[in-house]
Amino acid sequence: MISIVVVSHSAKLAESVCELAQQVAQGSVKMAFAGGVDDDECPFGTDAIKILKAIESVYTDEGVLVMADIGSSIMSAETALEFIGDDKRDNIRLCEAPLIEGTIVAAALVAAGASFDQIEQEACSACDVKIQHFGRKKSSQEIKVAVSSSSTGSWEKIITVSNPMGLHARPAAQCVMAASRFNSSLLMYNLDNEDEAANVLSINQIARLGVRQGHRVRLVAHGDDAKDAVTFLENLFRSNFGEPLKGDDFPTSIVPKAEGKDILTGIPISPGIIEGEAYVFKKQHPNVQEYHIDNSVVEWNRLELALEQAKHKIHRLCRDARYNLNTYDLAIFDVHLLCLKDPELLGFARKFIFDEKINAEAAWQRSIDQHLEAYNLIPDVYKQTCAADVVDVKVAVLQMLLGEQNVTLSVEEPCILLAKDLDPSDVIQLNPEKIKGLCLSEGNVTSHAVILARALGIPTIINSGSKLLEVQDNSFIVMDGATGQIWINPQKKVLARLRKKSCTNKASRKRGSYDPNKPFQTKDASVVRVVANICDMASAHKALKYGVDGVGLLRSEFLFWNYTSDPSEEEQYKVYRDIFNVMSGMSCVVRTLDIGGDKFLPYYNLTEENNAFMGQRGIRFSLAFPSIFKTQLRALLRAGVEHSLKIMFPMVSSLEELRMAKQIIAEVQEELSYEGKSFNNAVEIGVMIEVPAATIIADKMAQEADFFSIGSNDLVQYLTATDRSNTEVASLGHPFHLAHLRAIKHVTEVAHQAGITVSICGELASDPIILPLLLGLGIDEFSVDPVQIPIVREALSYFTKRQALSWTKKALSMDSGDEIKKFLNDKYTKVVKAHLKSDLN
């Protein structure tokens, strides 16, 4: 029979828990307790040796379950296990269950003769009864059902890869993180590239498979959760790893090299005409010497500590950069973190240290170099990109081992940085305030370093040839990030021309400096509300930089994407609260979880739908999984206290859905109030108008909603029944389509009659041509991506409210979308020309 040990900070508590449990088990279970310390003045605490003795007193080969309360109880119990012989240790399990509930359940099951696994599992869900009783959150049982039913044995599946970049580093990292959640072993084969199988726990092995768009991948899992594991990964593939389907638009043609004496040409990456002093950065790679060591354990400890420190450094860099880069770009560093614990890399390093008795530096270097050789055999640009990440990680760890961890790329004065190539960890440290431009003599358009430089908005040119490195420090240079040209000590004439070009570029973004504090207004000073579409902290900061009137759409999906299972209420609460604090004083519209269609969450195994865009999307999903919905609402309402919070439901197609969702909000508010938690009880509730049915019954909806927001992308697609990803028909789904314009007009009319506002949050809202039309149709608020804000501000200033109204009237009388588009385009061009003329005079 299995025995139980109870560990607590309090001796009395530990003893009483045993008594309580024995009562349930009728005294039949062997139990011992370890609690408190022998100190009359301060008796609370834990003692690993006491725990050890308690375990030994009831030890049996059938098993010992150790139940602990909090903090040091757990740590002391772990320490106690270290003093127990290897042969016995395997029979002792530390249980994560809540102390009292868990111990009672465990004792009852021990008495009933249940298996060790069963007892442990049941003890861990001991709180479910309580949770269900109060009707809050989902219980752990329910989560399991949501993920999928479990299975045993092996399972496999062949999947065709559809994301444009294939299994490059970020998706590969997601696969590794996903695989590590399951017990089953997972192998991946690339059927279109006869490589060996890759262990899905090793990012390097996956990268070496060279999986590209269109390739077929076979996933094979063995173990008790094989089916779940394969399904989870399959969903990741189906969701295209959360990547934008268009892919990054990389410059494909290389400008022919016209290397004059003082002009260098490279590949333009990120635009901007910049002049400044050159700073030539020569990256020193650590010099590693190999030597014989005696004590392998110490050497291995050194390597482990260096790996740990390298991990901290990456975390720190990402933390520092979180306002400049979005989570998708920062995910590049997930790859680095996975390399630091890659079983293959570590396995070889360990072998070198223990078998060949060489020092940690040399062992790490050899292990990595061995990998890089394998990469270099394959002439594939994506794999070379991965290789660059591995080199970056190699250097980071070597610097830690050699005590060079403080080598950073920092400059005092603003300059243009010249270098042969940079690693991602160099680029993430660049301060865009100081590094005005970046020129590399080598580099690769798909490399993570270059992607990051572009994401940081630093004007960048790469591949400009080795002459770049001959430039003297502090030389005066000018670069044009749009054409890829670099001038060294340019003549006055050239400089004047470039300065003029640079000014005209700026003029098109409104002459002079951009003023984020100015209200958004049309030419005749009619004020328009412009708000931002954001998805995380980085975009919130960007929106503030450009000046906005609030947040028109906070896409909450991003938050769910960053986790491998549902984010908890607390996790969500913190993220929402931080964003609301940043946007303090402004209204924030949050769209509740909008998955389905082309957006999946890998941890929900939704049934495959024949037509996902017409399936369980948006509010339909939330209403089907009320526990997830409630958790999100609780987090939002709590975080939104003392903020102007608005909640909006996506994909609403009937009044009943709106009523049900509102009812759930009311329930959640009641619960929070009962629990005595502070929350926003004046939240405004809105409906996203994106289904034709909603436009037709908008008058009814307007009676029960506080605001509308038109999701133009989906509305056009559903109104015209055209799939925007199908190039054969995509042009039919035209935003200028008369049906779309009439629908918008109808919605704004009935909304205004009911006294509520209408905003628009699709891509359309930032198109300068259609802007006057939307204004004329009665849109009250424009919600656009932060980068588009300056464009909208400028476009508004070209026309008057009266012009917008008269153009709209005319446009609505026309017969076709093409006609309307041409008409508006002509009008817009005319006002812009007039504006520029008056500006120059």
Added chain:
Amino acid sequence: MIEKKHIIRWFSLAREVFEENKDFLTQLDAAIGDADHGINMNRGFTRATDILKNIPKNSDVGEIVSLLGVLLISNVGGAAGPLYGSFFTQGAKAIKGKTSLDNDDIQSFISAGVMGVVKRGKADVGDKTMLDVLIPAEQALTQSLQDGKNILEAVTSAVDAAEKGVQSTIPMEAKKGRACYLGERSIGHQDPGATSSFLLLKALLEAIK
């Protein structure tokens, strides 16, 4: 070179330091924890050093350090017990059989000890724990020794880094230990564990001066 007598002096100085700072550490812990860190450290070091007095005369440095670790594990009481215990028991493994410690030994000892704490506590720099002191101190020590400094200079730089580390915990939000239940309210308070780590390193410096 650090001799056995230095190590013994270190432990008895640590005992004095924790006795003097018992109330101070407990006050720090009262703000963000369960108000027992000073009591625990004082109890742990007092009892451990009492028992250490009876250790056989021919014991080597590794044995002394290892025994201190085990004694701390069973006498401190709070999470600091397993954490400091791991520091000394894991550190001791790197200096097994040594009768005195040269530059390499002291570096291996500190590195392995810090690694022990990292593994036991599963915390990172920035979590408002003793690692905010121990990791920078370990780095400074390693750096100084590699720069050719002597042990005294290296430990001095480690203590300087430790002092900065203690200060760095004040604006942090706790991510580990009981203080993390307080979330943001832990901001603005100096971490007691980081403080005791700094005191421990300062005692080492005093002992080898």
